[in-house]
Amino acid sequence: MTCYTLGAWKNINKIKIENIQKHLNLWYEKNHRKLPWRETNNPYYIWISEVMLQQTRVDTVIPYFLNFINKFPNIESLAYAHEEEVLKMWEGLGYYSRAKNLHRGAKVIVEDFNGNMPDTLEEIKKIPGIGPYTAGAILSIAYGKRAAAVDGNVMRVFSRLFYIKEDIAESKTRKEMEKIGGHVVSPQNPSFFNQGLMELGALICTPTSPKCIACPLFLECSAKSLGVQETLPIKKKKPKVKTVEVEMAIVYKKKKLLIMKRSTQGLLANLWAVPATERELNFENGKSIRLELEENYGMKVTEGKFQFEKKHIFTHLKWKMKIYFFKLIEESPIDDPEIKWILHDEIEKYVFPTAFMKILKEIESIKADEVCKL
DNA sequence: AATCCGGGGCC
DNA sequence: GGCCCAGGATT
Incomplete structure (x- = not known):
C-alpha cells in the first residue's frame, strides 16, 4: 500500500x-441525511x-438556516437589508x-453580477467571505461543476484514504489536499462526490473511532489496510489558551439597564454588550470598570457591588468574568448613539453575543427590588 | 506563515 | 477541563 507524500498524489492509481x-457516489445517494439545504440546488x-457550516455543526445550523432564508429569501432581500437585521439573524452563531x-x-x-451568483471560480472568489472551500462547494453543489471542495472533514478522509502523513495544520498541506480534491472529484456527479466526502467524514470517517466496518471505501483505504486510521490525520499546531479577567458593569438608572456597542475592531466587534474591561491575568495594570465609566464617559456611579463570577470559553481565550452592579449617580454629559438605557424586555431588539446574553439572562432573575437596595 | 475570530458537543 | 471542529480575512 502506497504512502502518498507531498506531490505523489499524481500517482494514485486510476482504477482506484x-x-x-x-x-x-452510490453510498451518498443512498445514505445522506436529509437537510434543508439539500432540497434544492439554488446557489443562494x-x-x-x-457559510453557516464553516466551523459550525449541522444541528446548530439548521434552525439558523431556516430562519435566515425565511427572513431573506433571495440575494436581493439580503443586499437591501440593514446590517443590524442580518446580525440579528446571526445572533448566537458566532464568527460574526x-x-x-x-x-x-x-x-x-x-452590483457586479446582475444579482446572480456567478458560476466561475474566478468571479465567485471576488465575493467577500468566499474562499477556496466555499467556492468549490457552490460550484460543485449548485452548478455541478468539477471543483475541489476541501474542508477539515475531507482532509481527514484523504489523509486516511491515501495515507498522507503531512501536517494538515500547514497551509502547503492544505493546498496539496485541494489539488487532490480537484484530481479525484467525480466527473459524473461532482456534487454527490464532494458532499459524499463530507458526509463520510461526518458519519463514518469520524475524528475518533471511525466506523470503518460501515465505510463504502473500506477496500480502498490505505490507512485501514495498515490499521493506522486512528492515528490520522496528523495535526500539530496547538493554540495556547490565554486567560483574561473581565470586569462587567451592570449599571441601572431606575429600572433601565446600560448597554453600549463594542469597538469596531477585535473580539465581538460592533455588537451590543454591557460595559466591560479586559485585562490579562497576573497583570495589575488594568483600570477598574468604575474608573473606565467615569474617565471615558463622564458617568458617575455608586460603589460597585460584586454580584457573581462566571467563565466563558472562546476558542483561544478564556474569560473570567466578574460582574458588578452599580447605580447611576450622574448622567454622562456626552450624547452617544452607541450608549443606550433599556428595559429588560428590550434586550431582544439588540444583537448580543452569547457570552453577554448568558449574563443578561442571569441578571433578569434578580429582582428589581434588590437592585434598588444598592 | 501566523494570528484572529464563537460556540457547542463530546469524552 | 481539554478535545474536536463543514474556513476566511488580515497582517
Whole structure:
C-alpha cells in the first residue's frame, strides 16, 4: 500500500480513483441525511448554508438556516437589508464577520453580477467571505461543476484514504489536499462526490473511532489496510489558551439597564454588550470598570457591588468574568448613539453575543427590588 | 506563515 | 477541563 507524500498524489492509481468515485457516489445517494439545504440546488441557499457550516455543526445550523432564508429569501432581500437585521439573524452563531461578509457579498452580487451568483471560480472568489472551500462547494453543489471542495472533514478522509502523513495544520498541506480534491472529484456527479466526502467524514470517517466496518471505501483505504486510521490525520499546531479577567458593569438608572456597542475592531466587534474591561491575568495594570465609566464617559456611579463570577470559553481565550452592579449617580454629559438605557424586555431588539446574553439572562432573575437596595 | 475570530458537543 | 471542529480575512 502506497504512502502518498507531498506531490505523489499524481500517482494514485486510476482504477482506484474510479472505484472511489463509484462507491462514494452510490453510498451518498443512498445514505445522506436529509437537510434543508439539500432540497434544492439554488446557489443562494447553498451559499448561505456553506457559510453557516464553516466551523459550525449541522444541528446548530439548521434552525439558523431556516430562519435566515425565511427572513431573506433571495440575494436581493439580503443586499437591501440593514446590517443590524442580518446580525440579528446571526445572533448566537458566532464568527460574526461571516454575517457581515455575507451581507457585503450580496451587495457585490447585485452590483457586479446582475444579482446572480456567478458560476466561475474566478468571479465567485471576488465575493467577500468566499474562499477556496466555499467556492468549490457552490460550484460543485449548485452548478455541478468539477471543483475541489476541501474542508477539515475531507482532509481527514484523504489523509486516511491515501495515507498522507503531512501536517494538515500547514497551509502547503492544505493546498496539496485541494489539488487532490480537484484530481479525484467525480466527473459524473461532482456534487454527490464532494458532499459524499463530507458526509463520510461526518458519519463514518469520524475524528475518533471511525466506523470503518460501515465505510463504502473500506477496500480502498490505505490507512485501514495498515490499521493506522486512528492515528490520522496528523495535526500539530496547538493554540495556547490565554486567560483574561473581565470586569462587567451592570449599571441601572431606575429600572433601565446600560448597554453600549463594542469597538469596531477585535473580539465581538460592533455588537451590543454591557460595559466591560479586559485585562490579562497576573497583570495589575488594568483600570477598574468604575474608573473606565467615569474617565471615558463622564458617568458617575455608586460603589460597585460584586454580584457573581462566571467563565466563558472562546476558542483561544478564556474569560473570567466578574460582574458588578452599580447605580447611576450622574448622567454622562456626552450624547452617544452607541450608549443606550433599556428595559429588560428590550434586550431582544439588540444583537448580543452569547457570552453577554448568558449574563443578561442571569441578571433578569434578580429582582428589581434588590437592585434598588444598592 | 501566523494570528484572529464563537460556540457547542463530546469524552 | 481539554478535545474536536463543514474556513476566511488580515497582517
